[in-house]
Amino acid sequence: MTLVDAGLGNLASVERALIQVGSSTIVTNDPDLVATSRIVVFPGQGAFGDHTDQLVDGAMGEALRMVIQRGDPFLGICIGMQMLFEGSEEGGGRKGLGILPGRCRRFPDNMTVEEGDKTRRLKIPHMGWNEVRPSNEHYYFVHSYYVDAANSDDVMWSATYGDIDFAAAVRHENIFGCQFHPEKSQQAGLRFLRAFLLGSRQ
Amino acid sequence: MKRRIIPCLDVKNGRVVKGVHFKGLRDAGDPIEAARAYDRQGADELCLLDITATTEGRETFVEIVRSVAPQIFCPLTVGGGIRREDDVRRLLNAGADKVAINSAAVSSPPLIERLAKRYGSQAIVVAVDVRRMPALPRDEEPLYEVVIHGGSRGTGLEALRWCEQVAELGAGEILLTSMDKDGTRDGYDLWITREVARRVNIPVIASGGVGSLEHIRQGLALGEGEADAALAASIFHFGLYTIAQTKQYLTERGIPVRPPEGRRAA
Numbered sequence: 202m203t204l205v206d207a208g209l210g211n212l213a214s215v216e217r218a219l220i221q222v223g224s225s226t227i228v229t230n231d232p233d234l235v236a237t238s239r240i241v242v243f244p245g246q247g248a249f250g251d252h253t254d255q256l257v258d259g260a261m262g263e264a265l266r267m268v269i270q271r272g273d274p275f276l277g278i279c280i281g282m283q284m285l286f287e288g289s290e291e292g293g294g295r296k297g298l299g300i301l302p303g304r305c306r307r308f309p310d311n312m313t314v315e316e317g318d319k320t321r322r323l324k325i326p327h328m329g330w331n332e333v334r335p336s337n338e339h340y341y342f343v344h345s346y347y348v349d350a351a352n353s354d355d356v357m358w359s360a361t362y363g364d365i366d367f368a369a370a371v372r373h374e375n376i377f378g379c380q381f382h383p384e385k386s387q388q389a390g391l392r393f394l395r396a397f398l399l400g401s402r403q
Numbered sequence: 404m405k406r407r408i409i410p411c412l413d414v415k416n417g418r419v420v421k422g423v424h425f426k427g428l429r430d431a432g433d434p435i436e437a438a439r440a441y442d443r444q445g446a447d448e449l450c451l452l453d454i455t456a457t458t459e460g461r462e463t464f465v466e467i468v469r470s471v472a473p474q475i476f477c478p479l480t481v482g483g484g485i486r487r488e489d490d491v492r493r494l495l496n497a498g499a500d501k502v503a504i505n506s507a508a509v510s511s512p513p514l515i516e517r518l519a520k521r522y523g524s525q526a527i528v529v530a531v532d533v534r535r536m537p538a539l540p541r542d543e544e545p546l547y548e549v550v551i552h553g554g555s556r557g558t559g560l561e562a563l564r565w566c567e568q569v570a571e572l573g574a575g576e577i578l579l580t581s582m583d584k585d586g587t588r589d590g591y592d593l594w595i596t597r598e599v600a601r602r603v604n605i606p607v608i609a610s611g612g613v614g615s616l617e618h619i620r621q622g623l624a625l626g627e628g629e630a631d632a633a634l635a636a637s638i639f640h641f642g643l644y645t646i647a648q649t650k651q652y653l654t655e656r657g658i659p660v661r662p663p664e665g666r667r668a669a
Contacts, residue, residue: 210523213498217473247523310604314404317657319625323404324606326525326575329631330405330447330661339405339661341447341478343525362404385500387445387476388664 202398203238205265206230207256209280210246218384222395236264239273240398244384245280249295249305249346253284257296269300272375276397282371282378283348291346301373302351312363323363333358333369333381338389340369340381348380405661406623407447407632408649409480409608410639412437415454417463421637435470441639442475444646445664449475450503450578450634453483465497472498482530482578491518495526503578505530506551509558509565512572519573528608529574533562533595534582547595554582562595563602570603577603578634580610588614588637593621596628606631613638616652623658 202224206212212228219226219242226242227234235241243265256262269275277285288296289305297305312323326345333340336358347367350356360369360380370393371378377397383390412419418432438449451471453464461484468481481494482503491502508515508529518527532554533547547562566577579599581592591609600607609622609630619635622628638644644652647663654660 211495211498214472214476214500218476221476246525316625316659321625321629322601322604324604324631327404328525328575328606329407332405332661343478385476385478387442390476 202226202240204228205243214384215244232260232264236267241268242276243281244278249289249291277378305346306349327362331360333360340386342381405659409448409634410441410446411450411634411636413452413454416460438471439474448478450480468497501528503528503530515572524573524575528576529569530578532580566599570605576606578608584612587612590618591622593628600629608632610634
C-alpha cells in the first residue's frame, strides 16, 4: 500500500493506523512511485489553495489520475476525498482532480439544531464525532467544507450537520473516499481501513 | 454532532500528576499507559498538558507526545508552556493533532493568526484561563478577567471580548478554564462557559472544577454550560468513573454523546 505524501499534513497517524490493520505501507512523495502502486491512500488536512492547484496540475495529480483510471484501489481521506471532485468554494474557488462529479461547499453560518425543547447553534468547523448512515457508526470529522456529490450513487455513507446532508464516504467502482479521519476514529476507523484493504479488490 | 468527553493528563517531568489509579496498569503515573487506557475506554479525544517549569522537562514532554501519539487512535491536544512558533511545530511534528496556546496568545495575539494560517485553524486551540472579578454595586452581570501563569497573573483583558478576538484571529477552539473552580470539584463555572459558547462560532471546551458526572452534564447542557466538549482530569484519574459510565449518564439525561465502544482486543 502506498501512502501519498503530497505535503497536505502529517501522515504519521494514518501510517500508524494502516500498520495497525496489518498493511505494509510505504510513504512517498514521488509521483513515479505513486503511479506504479497497486493500492493508494491519499490523505489530506488543511485547505484548498495554491498548493492543491499545483498538485492537481502537476506530476502528482497525473499519477493519482493514472492509478484511478487504471482501476486500482484508491482511498482519499478528508481533503484527499474532496480533491476527487471537480472543485471547492474554498480559497476563492479551486479545482480538484475532477474524477467524480460534484463540488465542495462551505457549511452555512448560523445553522441550528433542535435538542430536546431547546435550540442549539452549530459551530464551524464541523469538529467532533458524528454518526453516518446507514451503519450508525461514529467517526471523527474536522471540516468546514463538505462534498456535494452530483451523482447520489457515488455517496456510500452520508451524515448530517444542521440543515446539510453531506457525503461522509463515497465510492465509485475502485475509488473510495472518506470525509472523516479513520485514523482518529478508534475502532470504527480501524474497521473502515481494514474493510478498504480487504474489500478494495472485490 | 455529539458532545466530546476529553480526559486531561497533567504531565510534570514526564509523569502524570494529580494521581492516576487505573486498574491493571503497570505504572499508574505513566502518561503513555494512561493515554492508551483512555483511548481504549473510548475517550473522544485526549489532552496532555505540560506543567513542567524546566527546559529539560519540556524536552521530556515532546518525547512523551512522540510516544503517546502512535499508541492512540483519537485526536490528541497538547499544551502548556508553548511560547514560540517553533514549539508548536515541534509538538505537531511529534504527533499532536492540536496545540493549545495560552500566555503566548495573550502577549502576542497575531501569533494566533500566523499559526492558524500556517497549520490550519483546526490545529490551534487557544486556552483561556479566567477569573471572576469582585462584584461591584450596580454590576448587571459578572465580569471575568483573563489570567495567565496558572492564574497568578492578571492581564487586564476582559474574558468575553478576548474570546471573541481569539475566534476572529482564527483559533479553531477555545479551552476555557475557570481558575476559581479549578481543582475545587465544585463544578464548572456555568455562567462564563455559557456566555463564551454563545458568543463565539467555534467549539468551546469547558474545563476546571469537575467533581461528578452531574457537573459534566451541566457543562454541556443547553441553558446551563452549553459547551461543545467537557474536559476533566481527576474524576477519571482516580478511577471514580469510566468513560463508558460517563457516556451512559449523559445519554440517559438527553446529552448527545457517542456511545461507548466495545472492548478492543489488546
